[in-house]
Amino acid sequence: MSDDNAGPAGAGPLDPSPRPEAARLAGASVTFGDRVLWHDVDLTVHQGEFVAVLGPNGAGKTTMLRVLLGQIPLSSGVATIAGHPVTKGSAEIGYVPQQRAMDALAPIRGRDLVTMGVDGHHWGPRWPSHSRSQKVRRAIAEVGATSYADAPISQLSGGEQQRLRIAQALVSQPGLLLCDEPLLSLDIRHQNAVSQLIDQSRWTHNVGILFVTHEINPVLPYIDRVAYVAGGRVLVGTPDEVMRSETLSDLYGSPVQVFRHNGRIIVLADEERAPHSHGEHQATTRD
């Protein structure tokens, strides 16, 4: 039940004509010692598809990304990127991390950050290259960061830094974008702008997107499917299929209520095993 076929829509509801596969987990399980983090997960992300990974803290959302990055091995099942088994440092993957205060010690500009996305992992000295700087310039322009690309990155706002990070992830033309809480610590306005920018990359770069977030609402207008991680299982389906009281109660194994209000989704659980409320307080107070 914890797979693509859980919902009535089958494999990829918004995806009638099969597109190339960006990433796939099949019968995938992760165990740490005796503890099973999640098991028998089936999830396919196609190119051009936007999938949000939701779930409470510690359920293993980020672990899913780390499996696809080749940093954590599966205890069973397979994980593939563009049809090939996962490897460390796959060129097929663009990675957008959380916005963290960039170390003020690191004296780099946004342009340098994006350049590292092109060839920062190569050995040997970096010789000047016209095509590289052009690629970087284009990527920066695409995310609208040209005006501040030459300022020290530590002086940029969180939203500006995330735009540059998206450019950094896309500049290598990956087929898959893995985003790990890229909206965290951004204000609502920047959350919306960054979500929109990431959504656009499906059309401009034809990437499949796997987007880990604890808050569904900023990305709700864009996502095709949700992968909800809780209680050792992962439930995959459209937001309408997954974000329902009965489905989530079953997944959590305890009562969960899902409300919809003005196009937003609010998830509430009983105090004891509270999953989280998808940051709705923040959203409503600001509106």
Place this chain on the structure above:
Amino acid sequence: MIDFSSIINFEGFSSLVPLVSGAIIAGTVLGVLAGLIGPMIHARDLAFAVHGTSELSFAGASVALFLGVSVTTGAVAGSLVAAVVLGLLGVRAKDRNASIGIMLPFGMGIGVLFLSLYKGRSSNKFGLLTGQIVAVDSTRLTTLCLVAALVALALAVVWRPLFFASVDPAVAKARGIPMRTLSIIFMVLLGLTTAMAIQLVGALLVLSLLITPTAAAARVTARPSALCLLSIVFAVISAVGGILLSLGPGLPISPYVTTISFVIYLVCLPIGAWRRRQGWSRRV
């Protein structure tokens, strides 16, 4: 009151300079080396590790002095032990700093013990702590140049992924950069550089060549290539300038080296503040 001319004077300057040409070459090489590795120390937030490494290097050198073997070898051995230990501890500053704090006084203690046991010339003892570049002989100069070439070459190879790993670890790791291996390689290079710097400015003042020039450069630029170039220039000015200024008064070079690098930093502070007020470059 101190006579100013006892600190700064150029008595017999032109006749003294040729006598210390070896020292000036050593100062230049070391300045370049320090300026080259400085930005990486800066990016990895390793200032305290440099201090720790230099104390262990000092311990190694004192043991070597006591045993009557090559001081350079001792300094390098001490540095490498520190480097490998710190490299294995990884890049997290929090865990690292406590371990350095534990290692540093231990190394210092070993160093002091063996210096006290040493029965030779006392200027040798003082030199290990505060520098004795005038005593640079051709063997030591050759060693310095060879090590510097080795470190520079290795840095050229690892610089790009190492810099990525230092300033943007999350994405660097996702791109498959071998973080731990690079961390150890870098600490070994840092250990070698520290062991060389100790012979010029002494264990106590290594920071003024490895940290201050880059810190000054980072105030005024955010461009990695400019940072590297400026920190080399600042480090060379400090090292060579310190040697030259110490000639007339016949005092140790370290106060001159540290003062010059500190003054450069002080000059860079307001320039950086001014650039920030101007909105840095092309920021709209």
